[in-house]
Structures are given as structure tokens and as C-alpha cells.
Amino acid sequence: MAITMSESAAEHVASQMASRGKGLGIRVGVTTTGCSGMAYVLEFVDDLKESDEVFEDHGIKIVVDPKSLVYIDGTEMDFVKSGINEGFEFRNPNVKGECGCGESFSI
């Protein structure tokens, strides 16, 4: 079981953490919402919860709560530029369908 990230994603997380000045890493999770049922959550982490699973890739700590992990296990995070938009993209092998806008997905 693991969550991984690409080198460019790691670089961006590292630089954003540096400019923020604190934090243990990032939290990746899912929440029930959106067109297709679930959407990703991406936040900085200041406090760990007991049940949290912590992965590390390219020196970045990736924190996931166990409930979310079942939906996103095996996901690779990448940093993408598309036109003027830039941000993190999740390559989640569990996804069966995505909504039109791509923000939410179903399993």
C-alpha cells in the first residue's frame, strides 16, 4: 500500500512548504461530494492523527487517513501545467469513472 508522487510534484510541494514555513507534509484524502461521488482533498499537515498512515516519497511525507486510503491506494501525484492552470493531478488506479469536470470520481 502506498501513495507516490512524481519528482516535479515533490519539488512543488517542497517549495510550497518552504514558503509556508511550517508543516509536516501533505494530507491526501477523499471526501464524498461532486458529480461522481467523491473528490480529492489536498492539504498541508500540521498535526498527525493516531490512525493516519504516513508514506514518504522524494523526501515528502504523504499523510492519508485509513478510510481514504482504500479509495486512493496506488495513486501517483503529479504536478501539471495546462494552459494557465497549474496544480496537482492524481493518477488513481481505482477510478472507474470521472465527472465531466474531472474533479470528482467514482470507484
Add this chain to the structure above:
Amino acid sequence: MALLNISEPGQSPRRKQDSKHALGIDLGTTNSLVASASEGGPFIISDSKESALLPSVVAYSNDENILVGQAALKSNEHISSVKRLMGRGAGDIKHELSYTLVESESSGMPLIETPVGLKSPVEVSAEILKVLAARGAKHFEKEVGNEEEQKEIEGVVITVPAYFDEAQRQATKDAARIADLNVLRLLSEPTAAAVAYGLDKKLEGNVIIFDLGGGTFDVSLMHLEKGVFEVLATGGDTALGGDDFDRTIMQWIKTESKIEIKQNHLAELSTCARNAKHDLSETDAVEVNFADWSGELDIGKYYQFIDPLIDRTIKACRRVLRDASMSIEDITDVVMVGGSTRSPRVQEKVQDFFKQPLLNELDPDQVVALGAAIQADILVGNKYDSDLLLLDVNPLSLGIETMGSLVEKIIPRNTTIPVSRAQEFTTFKDGQTVMSLHVLQGERELVEDCRSLAKFELRGIPPMVAGAAVIRVSFQVDADGLLSVEAEEQSSGVKSSIVVKPSFGLEEKEIESVIRASHSEAEHDRDLRRLKENEVEALRIIEATDSALAQDAELLDADELKAIQEGLISLQESLKSADADLIQQQSEALNELSVTFAARRMDSQIKSAFKGKKLEEVDR
């Protein structure tokens, strides 16, 4: 998929159920689009056939069916380019139209003849808006998944050209109201384009928005500071676009092939030309086949055709720079909007002129709608952390008529809106209780050279001597560019106001000619203003002297009375001369003659005020 950014703990972007649905609408002359930014990045909402553009075309048929878009294009009696009619008087319309216009007897508005009766341009636009809103609603419905949770569209942002005047903006708002849409804001098209490119996130800059569509060209220069946009100057040409590129090729085919083109071949010829144009974006030469003729058009020749057209756009850019007193080095970004900016030659020339790379990676047809969607999303409160504020300018000065048919400008042209300005005026005659206010738009000095927007009256001014009443006239232009005017007499507090909803407005070309006329006629206007002002001053002196003589003529001896009366007559005579200097001279002369008279009147009034009072009483 949508791209994510890292949020602070517990502050992930609102979940979709919480976010309100808002749409950005680009209501275009030829095509319209709708976009949403409610779920992350902005995107265009296409119809069920995945088509993003909705042709701005409406067809009414006898069986009460109203067709909009592609379906309407097939109808013989479709109505197109209705945007050009918005907020216009029937007399203002000079374009050739494929449908018949009738002037409304009540409002002077142009009405369009349809099989189901007369329709106003506003109603036709409303039909287009309805279809776009339905696209949005359908998208949101799909997103929420079940009907119970289906939510209303909270509001829309509709884009309008930067030069749209009061009437045209109001007409656009009216159309939205008929379509049952809540307009959050009318946003100018160039501003929307800048927002789509995220330029609002920059700290500072001067942005050129170069918008070359099928039939119109607009260029705007905006100043950006800390996320605040201010339109500094706009220019363009309402009759220049990609269609003109096609026309040059059509002309070439006609000349080369020597085929006599009949009316029913025009469509084929135009398609043929357009295809050649598109191909020349990618290759150096194309073979053009029309009827049984074929010929080769190479890129050099094609550029010879279109270069004069592109040079006109560059000239407009230069003018906009000059209007804003800026040079090319001051420009930080150049945004390309409109399908015709896909032409490599256009890009090359614009890039050469501004000496910098262009912002053109977004689809130039969609940029405006995307920006409107971002703005709509902010306005309904989905982006609680954003403080984006957009400013526009009023295209022409707004003012009020004063004595002598002069226009006093209250809000000068290119003032950023929303804005509120006030100025104090006074009464002209003793005991005047009513003041008539005439609101005007334009750059010239005289009422007859400006456009009348509205007239209203302030009644119930307490009777006072001329010049004693203080009437404060405030002009307010809201963020949508709509004007309201209020007049208040300061001592009594009586007020009167009007929301300007003029019957129709000006075309961009007219705006340009208004501005140009104000430059070329500046000297003439200045002299005329001076004459009018002197005339008004002379009339005031005559009025005051007459009323003083009527009351206190006994204070003067016969010679003095005669002198003043003669002065009065020669001043009245001078008024007929239309000679500003003479009138001024005579006014001063009469003033001089009246000095002792005025002093004596003052004395006598003080005496009569004190008459019968003891010294101690007065002293107190």
C-alpha cells in the same frame, strides 16, 4: 481532470453541495458561449452535441416554436446579429439586415417582424440567454445527480463591449431579466479576457486586449494594479474582422476566374474563400477550386490582400496608446481574443508592433466566457478569499445643461466606474422654484452637439433671490455603467432623481466621431462657450438691474437713472451682436454704472431695517 492545489488544514475548497451555481455568458454578435467556474477551473459548457459555440441566431415560426442556434440557421427567416440593435433607435440602424424592422410608435425602438408578431431586440437576445442558461442548468443537474438537490442558477455575469453605452447595457440587462436570470454584473469583454489569463493575479501592469472577431475589432488598454483593472482607453472598428479577410479572397477569385458570380453562388464562394484562408494558416500556397475554375493562391499574395486590413488594427492600437499617453514599452501583456487572431500573420504583426510575446494559449473564441465565469464564481461568493475588483470606464463624458445651452461635464470620459460625482448649481431668476435638469452625454460644449439622455425637474425650491439657492446635482454610475442622477436643494432638502434609461445609444464609430469632433471643434467650441457664458452673464445683470430699478428707482437722480437705462439698452443691443468681447465690455460698463446705485440700495435697506429702533437695540 481538475487540478488541485494544497490547502491549509481543514480549509479545502468548499464542497460542491455548498457552492452556488453561477454562469459566465459571452453574448456575442455572431456566437455566444456559456461557462462555469463553480467547480475549480473555468470551463465551457457545451450542448449535448459537444458544441461550445451557440450561433446568436433566433428563428420564430408560426407554430409558436422558437429555434435558437444551429437549428435556427436552417430557417429562412432567422434573425442574426441582434446585438448590433441592442439599445438602439430604429433611425440609428444603417446596417443591411436580412429581416424587416419596424419602428415602435411608443418608444422609437426598432422591432423585428416575425411570423408571430413584432419582437424587440431585447426579446430576441433573451431567447439566446434562455438557451445558454438551460445548458448551464442541465450541466449542474447532471453534476448533482438527483433532482431533489438540483439548485437554481444563482446568477450570471454577461459580457458587453467596453464601449457599450448606458442604453446598450440596460438593454442587455433587460434581456437577462426577461430570460429570468439574475445579473450579478455586466463585465466588459476585455476585462473578462484579462481575468481568464489570470492577469488579475499580477501585481501591476498595462494590458492590451486585442480582440479581432469575424466582423468587429476592439482594442482596449487596461491598467492593472493589485488585482484591480481599470480600462484606460478603448478603440477599434465595428466593421473590421476575419470576414473581411474572406472577402479579399472572394474578390481575388472573382477577378482571376472571370466568373460572373450570381447571388446563389455567394455562399459557395464564401465557403471556398474561408477554407483557403484557414489553409493558408498552415501552408504557403493553396489551390483554390471554384466551379470549373482553379487557381493557386500563395501566401505572399494573400498577405498583400490582408496586410492593409491588419495595418488598420495596428493603427487603432497606436491610437489607444496615444489616448492613454503610453508607449509600447509601458505594455506588459498583450492578450489575443477572437477567432481571427488565429491567423499567423495577425499574430506576427501584433507581436512586431508590441515587441513582445502574445498571450494566446487559451482558445481565443472562449477566453471572454471563461473570464466571465471566473468573475461570476467570485461574485456569488464561492471564492471567499478573493478580493478581485474590476473597474471599467464610461466611454463618453456625462454632464448637465446649464444656462445658454452649455454642457457642464460632471463625469469626464474615461473616468473609472463605479463613480459618484456632484456639483453645485444655483437658480438664475429671483423666486425661481423649479429647475429643469437635462442630462447629456458627449464631448462637445453645446447641448445641440451632445446626446440627450434624460430630462427631469426639481420642483419645490423655496423662492429666493437669483443665485442664493444651492442645488447639488450628483451623478452616479454603477458598476454596470448605468447612470442615476439626483438633484437636491440644500436648504430645504427637496430632491428629485432619475435613473437614466435612455431610449437608445451610440455606436462605437459614433463615439469615435464624437471624440474626434470634440478635438477638431475644440477652438470653435471654446469661443462659443465664452460667448454663451457672456450672454448669460449679461442677461443676469439686465435681470438684476431691472428688478432693482423697479424697486428703488427713487434713490437715483434723473441723470443717474438715465445713464443706467442707457447702459441697459446698449448691453441689450450688444447681445444681438454675438460678439463675446463687446458683450463683456458692455456688461462691465453697466456694472460700473450701477456701483453707486447698489451702494445706495444697501444703505437704504439697512436704514429701513433699523428704522424705529433705538440705538441700544441695534447695538445688541
